[in-house]
Amino acid sequence: MKIVIDDKIPFIRGVFEPYAEVAYRPGAKIDAAAAKDADILVVRTRTRCDAALLAGSRVRLIATATIGYDHIDTDYCRSRGIRVATAAGCNARGVLQWVFAALLALGARPEGATLGIVGAGNVGTAVREAAETVGFDVVCCDPPRVRRAEPGTERFVALPELLKRADVVTMHVLLDDTTRGMASREFFETMKPGAVFLNSSRGEAVDDAALKEALRSGRVSRAAIDVWNREPQIDRELLSAAAIATPHIAGYSLQGKAMGTAMTVRTVASFLNLPISGDWYPAGLPAQCPRTDLTWDGIAACMPDYYDIGTDDAALRATPERFEELRGDYRFRKEFF
Ligand SMILES: NC(=O)c1ccc[n+]([C@@H]2O[C@H](COP(=O)([O-])OP(=O)(O)OC[C@H]3O[C@@H](n4cnc5c(N)ncnc54)[C@H](O)[C@@H]3O)[C@@H](O)[C@H]2O)c1
Ligand SMILES: O=C(O)[C@H](O)[C@H](O)COP(=O)(O)O
Numbered sequence: 001m002k003i004v005i006d007d008k009i010p011f012i013r014g015v016f017e018p019y020a021e022v023a024y025r026p027g028a029k030i031d032a033a034a035a036k037d038a039d040i041l042v043v044r045t046r047t048r049c050d051a052a053l054l055a056g057s058r059v060r061l062i063a064t065a066t067i068g069y070d071h072i073d074t075d076y077c078r079s080r081g082i083r084v085a086t087a088a089g090c091n092a093r094g095v096l097q098w099v100f101a102a103l104l105a106l107g108a109r110p111e112g113a114t115l116g117i118v119g120a121g122n123v124g125t126a127v128r129e130a131a132e133t134v135g136f137d138v139v140c141c142d143p144p145r146v147r148r149a150e151p152g153t154e155r156f157v158a159l160p161e162l163l164k165r166a167d168v169v170t171m172h173v174l175l176d177d178t179t180r181g182m183a184s185r186e187f188f189e190t191m192k193p194g195a196v197f198l199n200s201s202r203g204e205a206v207d208d209a210a211l212k213e214a215l216r217s218g219r220v221s222r223a224a225i226d227v228w229n230r231e232p233q234i235d236r237e238l239l240s241a242a243a244i245a246t247p248h249i250a251g252y253s254l255q256g257k258a259m260g261t262a263m264t265v266r267t268v269a270s271f272l273n274l275p276i277s278g279d280w281y282p283a284g285l286p287a288q289c290p291r292t293d294l295t296w297d298g299i300a301a302c303m304p305d306y307y308d309i310g311t312d313d314a315a316l317r318a319t320p321e322r323f324e325e326l327r328g329d330y331r332f333r334k335e336f337f
Pocket of ligand 1: 067068069088089091092095118119120121122123124141142143144145172173174175178179182200201202226227248249250251252
């Protein structure tokens with residue numbers, strides 16, 4: 001039994017060694033040769049899991065310690081009987097913290113302001129609840145959930161209505177064929193003039209040229225960008241044009257990373273029937289702790305003790321060529337949500 005694990009997944013070393021041969025490799029270097037004699041891959045977004053990686057292997061399970069799974073060809077895996085498990089929701093509150101840090105840094109306030117959430121899944125819902133609690137008027141768009149008539153979606157609106165109404169638009173869609181490039185020229189032209197745009201979902205959900213044009217024309221007054229097309233070779237013009245720019249670390253909270261690891265450990269343990277508890281969590285780390293007593297001024301007061309988004313912004317602007325290193329060496333911040 002061999003398990004190949006991305007060497008940047010924290011808190012996992014030693015967990016499987018009593019039960020299996022374990023190899024750690026940089027995510028981008030988990031290639032066909034590394035996967036060939038592996039039974040299980042434990043990956044992050046940096047390993048593209050497709051036919052090129054898996055065709056000659058005996059891999060039976062891919063567990064990704066991330067929310068997003070657009071790096072995995074799920075159709076191919078299904079066709080080969082390879083099980084895919086994600087860490088759904090693991091770092092949603094880390095992203096929530098990034099969204100609020102960005103709003104604070106941009107000088108936003110909730111009074112009289114409408115926040116538009118595009119994609120109301122795990123992250124979007126966390127943002128909606130916190131934003132409503134602190135007094136934003138919140139409007140959500142999530143057609144797949146509306147089509148399924150899910151409870152709580154009765155007041156969701158279509159995308160054009162959200163874009164016309166929102167003073168701040170924040171993207172939380174998953175990346176698939178329907179959302180790739182959805183923040184297009186038409187999208188930005190429909191936005192309320194002077195509105196703010198945040199993207200912490202996936203870079204590929206945005207047409208960079210359209211966003212740069214919208215920033216140039218003033219249609220979008222300011223943008224906060226965490227995720228980029230073609231990471232780590234990001235668009236330097238967009239980097240300059242963005243008011244806030246961070247290197248895909250919105251979800252890099254201590255609790256979010258711990259939970260991502262915990263969910264993958266539990267998945268692998270259950271798959272292999274290992275004597276590891278079903279509620280395993282890295283020893284000594286704080287658990288996620290949802291808070292419901294938030295106010296805007298309370299968040300503003302405690303944010304500096306938890307997260308200075310300006311430090312991440314400055315580091316990326318100073319050394320954009322170190323995009324992956326800035327992520328790999330990141331000091332996971334504590335959540336307060
Ligand atoms: N920047 C980071 O560090 C970071 C961290 C975590 C997650 N993410 C990304 O954030 C995004 C959201 O994560 P999540 O956990 O909430 O995912 P999720 O799957 O729970 O939610 C995504 C939502 O998008 C909706 N959606 C799909 N197509 C849509 C469309 N055309 N218009 C509007 N909504 C649509 C889905 O119905 C779903 O409710 C994902 O892309 C994920 O990869 C980024
Ligand atoms: O999808 C996710 O969970 C996030 O994008 C995640 O924070 C990316 O993390 P990484 O692949 O760098 O571990």
